[in-house]
Amino acid sequence: MKTGMVIGKVWATKRLDELPGGALLEIALEENDGLGEHLVAYDPLGAGDGERVLVTQGSVARGWFKDGKVVIDALVIGILDQPRTPPKKTR
Amino acid sequence: MKTGMVIGKVWATKRLDELPGGALLEIALEENDGLGEHLVAYDPLGAGDGERVLVTQGSVARGWFKDGKVVIDALVIGILDQPRTPPKKTR
Amino acid sequence: MKTGMVIGKVWATKRLDELPGGALLEIALEENDGLGEHLVAYDPLGAGDGERVLVTQGSVARGWFKDGKVVIDALVIGILDQPRTPPKKTR
Amino acid sequence: MKTGMVIGKVWATKRLDELPGGALLEIALEENDGLGEHLVAYDPLGAGDGERVLVTQGSVARGWFKDGKVVIDALVIGILDQPRTPPKKTR
Amino acid sequence: MKTGMVIGKVWATKRLDELPGGALLEIALEENDGLGEHLVAYDPLGAGDGERVLVTQGSVARGWFKDGKVVIDALVIGILDQPRTPPKKTR
Numbered sequence: 109m110k111t112g113m114v115i116g117k118v119w120a121t122k123r124l125d126e127l128p129g130g131a132l133l134e135i136a137l138e139e140n141d142g143l144g145e146h147l148v149a150y151d152p153l154g155a156g157d158g159e160r161v162l163v164t165q166g167s168v169a170r171g172w173f174k175d176g177k178v179v180i181d182a183l184v185i186g187i188l189d190q191p192r193t194p195p196k197k198t199r
Numbered sequence: 200m201k202t203g204m205v206i207g208k209v210w211a212t213k214r215l216d217e218l219p220g221g222a223l224l225e226i227a228l229e230e231n232d233g234l235g236e237h238l239v240a241y242d243p244l245g246a247g248d249g250e251r252v253l254v255t256q257g258s259v260a261r262g263w264f265k266d267g268k269v270v271i272d273a274l275v276i277g278i279l280d281q282p283r284t285p286p287k288k289t290r
Numbered sequence: 291m292k293t294g295m296v297i298g299k300v301w302a303t304k305r306l307d308e309l310p311g312g313a314l315l316e317i318a319l320e321e322n323d324g325l326g327e328h329l330v331a332y333d334p335l336g337a338g339d340g341e342r343v344l345v346t347q348g349s350v351a352r353g354w355f356k357d358g359k360v361v362i363d364a365l366v367i368g369i370l371d372q373p374r375t376p377p378k379k380t381r
Numbered sequence: 382m383k384t385g386m387v388i389g390k391v392w393a394t395k396r397l398d399e400l401p402g403g404a405l406l407e408i409a410l411e412e413n414d415g416l417g418e419h420l421v422a423y424d425p426l427g428a429g430d431g432e433r434v435l436v437t438q439g440s441v442a443r444g445w446f447k448d449g450k451v452v453i454d455a456l457v458i459g460i461l462d463q464p465r466t467p468p469k470k471t472r
Numbered sequence: 473m474k475t476g477m478v479i480g481k482v483w484a485t486k487r488l489d490e491l492p493g494g495a496l497l498e499i500a501l502e503e504n505d506g507l508g509e510h511l512v513a514y515d516p517l518g519a520g521d522g523e524r525v526l527v528t529q530g531s532v533a534r535g536w537f538k539d540g541k542v543v544i545d546a547l548v549i550g551i552l553d554q555p556r557t558p559p560k561k562t563r
Contacts, residue, residue: 109421109455111391111407118202120253120277122244126263127276132253134202136231140409140419146231148200148253153395162393162405162421167349167531168443168454170259172399179276181259182200185400185452186393209293211344211368213335217354218367223344225293227322237322239291239344258440258531261350270367272350273291300475302526302550304517308536309549314526316475318504328504330473330526349440352532361549363532364473382512382546384482384498413500413510426486435484435496435512441534441545445490458491458543459484 110163111188112137114155118148126179131155133184135163138192149182162186201254202279203228205246209239217270222246224275226254229283240273251279292345293370294319296337300330308361313337315366317345320374331364344368383436384461385410387428391421399452404428406457408436411465422455433461474527475552476501478519482512490543495519497548499527502556513546526550 112135120127131151136143138160147163155161161184169183170176203226211218222242227234229251240254252275260274261267294317302309313333318325320342329345337343343366351365352358385408393400404424409416411433420436428434434457442456443449476499484491495515500507502524511527519525525548533547534540 109405109453111419111421118253119280121280123253123277124243124263127253132200138419140416143231146202146229148202152397162391162396162400164452164454166454167258167262167440168452170262171440171443172397172450172452177263179255179259179263179274180200181255181257183452186396189392189394209344210371212371214344214368215334215354218344223291234322237293237320239293258349258353261353268354270346270350270354270365271291272346272348300526301553303553305526305550306516306536309526314473325504328475328502330475349531349535352535359536361528361532361536361547362473363528363530382496382544384510384512411510413507425488435482435487435491437543437545439545440531441543444531444534445488445541445543456543459487462483462485 109185110137110165112161112163113143113192114157114159114161116157124179126177128173128178128180135161147182149184150180151184153184153187155184155187160188160192162188200276201228201256203252203254204234204283205248205250205252207248215270217268219264219269219271226252238273240275241271242275244275244278246275246278251281251283253277253279291367292319292347294343294345295325296339296341296343298339306361308359310355310360310362317343329364331366332362333366335366335369337366337369342370342372342374344370382458383410383438385434385436386416387430387432387434389430397452399450401446401451401453408434420455422457423453424457426457426460428457428460433463433465435459435461473549474501474529476525476527477507478521478523478525480521488543490541492537492542492544499525511546513548514544515548517548517551519548519551524552524554524556526552
């Protein structure tokens with residue numbers, strides 16, 4: 109899984125029926141030197157802007173839904189308790 | 200999922216039968232500092248050049264098709280309502 | 291999917307039986323500023339050196355084969371009609 | 382698989398039921414020039430801070446669990462016997 | 473698939489039962505400008521240090537094993553016949 113910070117939401121009026129209703133969060137993934145890659149994840153937990161979340165990806169994300177035709181490949185599976193610690197010097 | 204901007208189409212006359220007819224869009228994925236990686240996604244929604252789209256990847260994209268032999272690994276699942284906001288300073 | 295240019299072939303005499311006979315092309319993937327990551331894909335279409343191809347990856351590539359034990363994770367699914375246009379300034 | 386060093390744990394009180402109880406380790410993956418990308422993996426083996434671990438990812442990680450709805454996409458599958466050797470000059 | 477050079481082995485005495493016995497090779501993947509990302513792959517072919525190998529990844533690697541609970545996500549599927557040619561100028 110990856111950790112990331114919620115930085116916003118996206119809306120798509122024109123969409124496939126297999127994209128379920130619900131929050132689509134824009135998330136900046138955390139890397140050792142700050143925030144990096146952006147992705148969009150489906151959020152069943154109600155995370156807000158600035159919160160740190162745990163995200164699972166790929167067919168594992170889709171597998172959480174009962175409907176096997178759902179087109180979600182990234183899912184918020186937890187809201188982290190801790191604030192982010194300053195990046196560790198790991199390089 | 201990833202957000203990206205449509206930058207063109209690709210055509211392949213010589214192709215596998217399991218590559219379905221329909222639009223194959225060239226998309227530049229959005230990163231926090233601009234546009235990055237390019238990929239090609241199947242588009243059932245009719246997105247045009249310059250539009251922002253939401254893309255799902257891997258076996259989740261293929262799972263949308265009824266035919267399990269389809270060779271699509273990237274699918275446009277929504278057209279975003281919002282124009283892209285200027286890149287946030289997240290680093 | 292990704293677009294790439296064929297830059298050669300690889301041969302492996304010592305191999306698993308589940309690696310099917312046929313061309314294994316070395317391909318340089320196209321990025322917005324030129325050619326980037328290299329990968330090896332199985333090619334049922336007969337693409338030649340210097341041709342531009344469309345490649346699908348992961349379990350979607352394997353799913354094309356009748357035999358579920360095949361160990362192919364990248365597959366050429368089309369030969370592009372267009373020559374590559376000069377890289378667009380997307381950054 | 383990837384090798385990495387355990388650098389901490391994450392906790393999520395607010396979580397999906399399909400995220401099993403147990404240790405969620407923060408791991409810095411090893412690259413040829415030091416430590417790189419961070420990820421979070423489920424650890425059934427009890428690895429401690431500073432230990433080197435072997436991590437499997439994607440649906441292969443989820444496949445280890447009996448429950449097909451589990452949302453884990455990264456799993457510690459071994460604790461390495463050797464300390465890390467100084468990075469090799471491979472570039 | 474990816475090509476890479478064998479640069480060593482890893483051992484894990486403390487491990488999951490679903491990690492099969494056999495060689496776990498450390499491999500440096502080949503990129504157009506030299507050797508890049510490191511990964512660990514299960515090797516049923518007996519490749520030695522310095523040999524060039526072809527590696528398949530993800531659920532395709534796991535699918536080669538009879539036991540669906542195996543936690544292998546990278547597999548050596550061939551030993552390349554050719555020595556590596558000097559990197560091509562593709563950028």
